[in-house]
Amino acid sequence: MKSRGYAAKSANSPLESYEFERRDLGAHDVALDISYAGICHSDIHQVAEEWGPAIFPMVPGHEIAGVVTAIGTSVSKFSVGDKIGVGVFVDSCRVCSSCVQGLQQYCVEGMTGTYNGLERDGKTVAMGGYSNNFVINEDYAVKIPANLPMDGVAPLLCAGITLYSPIKHWNVKPGMKVAVMGLGGLGHMGVKFAVAKGAEVTVLSHSPSKESDALSMGAHHFVSTKDSENLKPLAKKFDLILNTVSAELEIGDFLNLLTLDGTLVVIGLPGKPYAVHAGALLNGRRRIAGSMIGGIPEMQEMLDFCGKHNIVSDVEVIKADYINEAYKRTVASDVKYRFVIDATTF
Numbered sequence: 001m002k003s004r005g006y007a008a009k010s011a012n013s014p015l016e017s018y019e020f021e022r023r024d025l026g027a028h029d030v031a032l033d034i035s036y037a038g039i040c041h042s043d044i045h046q047v048a049e050e051w052g053p054a055i056f057p058m059v060p061g062h063e064i065a066g067v068v069t070a071i072g073t074s075v076s077k078f079s080v081g082d083k084i085g086v087g088v089f090v091d092s093c094r095v096c097s098s099c100v101q102g103l104q105q106y107c108v109e110g111m112t113g114t115y116n117g118l119e120r121d122g123k124t125v126a127m128g129g130y131s132n133n134f135v136i137n138e139d140y141a142v143k144i145p146a147n148l149p150m151d152g153v154a155p156l157l158c159a160g161i162t163l164y165s166p167i168k169h170w171n172v173k174p175g176m177k178v179a180v181m182g183l184g185g186l187g188h189m190g191v192k193f194a195v196a197k198g199a200e201v202t203v204l205s206h207s208p209s210k211e212s213d214a215l216s217m218g219a220h221h222f223v224s225t226k227d228s229e230n231l232k233p234l235a236k237k238f239d240l241i242l243n244t245v246s247a248e249l250e251i252g253d254f255l256n257l258l259t260l261d262g263t264l265v266v267i268g269l270p271g272k273p274y275a276v277h278a279g280a281l282l283n284g285r286r287r288i289a290g291s292m293i294g295g296i297p298e299m300q301e302m303l304d305f306c307g308k309h310n311i312v313s314d315v316e317v318i319k320a321d322y323i324n325e326a327y328k329r330t331v332a333s334d335v336k337y338r339f340v341i342d343a344t345t346f
Contacts, residue, residue, distance in 0.1 A: 001021065001022045001023075001024070001025070001031065001133060001135060002019065002021055003019065003020050003021065003022050003127070003131045003132060003133050004017070004018075004019055004131060004132045004346045005017075005018055005019075005020070005059045005127070005130045005131030005132065005346050006018060006059065006130045006131075006320055006323055006346065007020075007056075007057040007058055007059045007127075007130075008047040008056060008057065008058045008060070009056055009057050010056050011047070011048060011049035011054065011056070012047070012048050012049070013047075014324045015047070015060075015130070015323050015324055015327075017320075017346075018057060018059065020057075020059070020127060022127065022133065022134070022135045023119075023124055023135055024135075025070055025071075025072055025135060026072050026137070027072040027073045027074040027075075028072050028074050028075060028137050028138055028139070029071075029072045029075070029135050029136060029137055029138065030068050030070070030071050030072065030075055030077075030078050030084070030135070030136060030137075030138050030141060031068070031069050031070040031071075031133065031134070031135050032064075032066035032067060032068050032069060032084060032086075032133065032134050032135075032136075032141075033066050033067050033069050033132065033133050033343075034064055034065070034066040034129055034131060034132055034133060034134055034343040035065050035066050035067060035150045035151075035154075035342075035343055035344075036064075036065050036066075036150050036151045036153075036154040036317070036340045036341065036342060036343060037061045037063060037064055037065075037128075037129040037130055037131075037154060037340065037341045037343055038061070038063025038064075038154040038155040038157070038158065038159070038313075038315075038338055038339070038340050038341075039061075039063075039323070039326055039327070039330060039338070039339040039340070039341065040061075040062065040063055040155075040158050040159065040185070041185070041246070041330055041331075042062075042158075043060035043061060043062075043128075043327075044327050044330060044331060046058065046060060046115075046116050047060060047327075054116050055116055055117065055118075055125055058115060058116055058127075058128075059115055059127040059128045059129075059130050059131055060115055060116070060128045060129075060130055061114070061115060061128035061129030061130040061131070061341075062086070062087055062088045062089075062113070062114035062115065062128055062129060062157065062158055063087070063129065063154045063155050063156075063157045063158045063159070063338075063340075064085060064086040064087070064114075064128075064129035064134060064154065064157060065083070065084075065085050065144060065150045065151075065153045065154040065157070066083075066084060066085075066086075066133075066134065066150075066343070067081065067082070067083055067084070068080050068081060068082045068084055069133070071138075072138075075138050076138070077138040077139070077141075078138055078141070078143070082143060083143070083144040083146065083150065084141045084142060084143055084144060085141065085142045085143075085144050085153060085154075085156070085157045085299070085303065086114065086129065086134060086136055086140070086141050086142075086157060087114070087142075087157035087158055087161060087293065087299060088105070088111075088113065088114055088157070088158055088293050089104060089105065089111035089112055089113055089114060089140065089293075090112050090113070090114050090119070090126060090136050090137070090140050091111070091112035091119060091120050091137060091140055092104040092107035092109070092110075092111045092112060092140075093107050093108065093109040094139075096108035096109060101295075102295040102296060102297040102298070103295040104140075104295045104296055105292055105293045105294060105295055106292070106295075112126065113126060114126060114128050114129065115127055115128030115129075116128075129343075130320075130323070130341060130346070131343070131346055132343055132344075132346045139296065140296060142157075142296065142299045142300045142303055143300065143303065144303060145303060145304065145306065145307025146307075147307055147310070148303075148306060148307055148310075148312055149312060151315050151317050151340050151342075152312025152313050152314075152315055152340075153303070153306075153312055153313075154313070154315075154338075154340050155185065155189075155313035155315065155338040155340065156189070156302065156303065156306060156312065156313060157299070158293065159185045159186050159189050159313060159338060160189050160193075160302060160306070160313065161293050161294040161298065161299050161302050162186055162189075162267060162291070162292070162293050162294070163186060163187075163189040163190040163193055163242065163244070163267070164189075164193050164294060164298070164301075164302040164305070165291055165292075165293065165294035165298055165302075166242060166265045166267065166289075166291035167190070167193050167194055167197060167242070168298065168301075169291065170240050170263060170265070172193075172194055172197040172198075172199050172240065173197060173198060173199070174197070174198030174199070175198070175199075175200075176197075176198075176199045176200070176239045176240065177199065177200045177202070177237055177238045177239050177240075177259075178194045178199040178200070178201050178202070178238065178239065178240045178241075178242065179201075179202045179203075179204050179234075179237075179238045179240070179241045179242070179254075179257065180194065180201065180202070180203050180204065180219075180241075180242050180244065181204045181205075181225075181241060181242065181243040181244055181245050181254065182204075182205060182243070182244040182245040182268065183203050183205045183207065183210045183213065183214055183337075184244065184333060184337060185313070185335070185337050185338045186244035186267060186268065187203070187205075187242075187244040188213075188217060188313070188314060188337045189313060190242045190244060191203060191214060191217045191218060191219050192217055192218065192311050193305075193311070194242075195217070195218035195219065196218075196305070196309045196311060200220050200221075201218065201219045201220055201221070202219065202220065202221040202222070202223060202234070202237075202238070203219045203221070203222045203223070204223050204225050204231075204241075204254070205222065205223075205224065205225060206224070206225045206226050207224075207333075208224045208226065210222075211224075213336065228250075228253055231253055231254075231256075231257060234257045235256055235257060236256075236257070236258070236259050236260075236284065237257055237259065238257050238258055238259060238262055239258075239259055239262050239263075240262065240263055240264075240265065241254055241257060241258060241262070241263070241264040241265065242265050242267060243264055243265060243266050243267055243268060244267045244268045245268045245270070246268040246269050246270055246271075247268075247270060248270050248271060248272055249270070250275075251264070251274040251275070251276060251288075252275075252276065252277050252280045255276070255280040255281065255286055255288070256280055256283075258284060258286045259284065260284050260285060261284070261285050261286070261287075262284065262286050262287070263286070263287045263288075263289050264286070264287070264288050264289070265289050265290065265291050266288060266289070266290045266291075267290075267291055274288075276288065313337065313338050313340075314336055314337045314338065315337070315338050315339070315340040316335055316336065316338070316339055316340070317340050317341075317342055318339055318340070318341055318342070319341070319342055319345040320341055320342075320343075320345040320346045321345070323341065326339040
């Protein structure tokens, strides 16, 4: 299938218009015309080859919302015309304990990324969602509720599920006190989900200018972390802290905000390891944990939850020729709160 998109031809090179071919439609595959593709900060890391050797030319993009245009002969999950989403991975081993549980993101053999890798045949280079169309096995796509706008849905396939998964795993419910560190593409989804689950939500942000946004999203409190003194009144307050910050910080300052048996979940990816003092953990039987995206069943559950509660990402829709500028603005945290590419402009 002929495709048009944007690709990086080498590490750190500007993305440019690129034509390529996707694999033929298999018996269990669906083809879709992409409507919108979100820009995730991980796209920028991989184009810059900051996470290790990469495959070029690279078509990034793993926040994909589109409409089914064709189905394979054995497809039963989707029909032509369905609105569907594709996220961070497009396959996995399917037989390990994680895959059997529907936790494909933790596949023992490693999930097959949507781009910058080889598909399970070991030779087909996976190309991502910065393009006009896509082909995927039906088992690794999800249905989008009819009432949700497609542009706001696209970031749910990464930013959304990345926050929904820990909120579900740690059983956020009414009465719980939850803090969200950082109000960016990830953090603003954490606020929306935790509020919808009935928790008392506090945003901890180094950007005081985001207070009005946080409160408009439903947060009950906003605390500026520019001055560490502001954290002292919050000692032993939170049952759960969702850390979406990728910048380096003193993690102990935030561990001290956990109540007895509280958990701080690391979601962002800082450049250096955290320095953790044992006393911060011992004092209150506290935990540091991690969480990474979500499996296919959880992604579908999240989208259904979003459909019920009318939750989407706050987005700025751009044309394809603005991608390189959007990368610069994303690095500068100059977006509220996710760039989404109109795929009709490829």
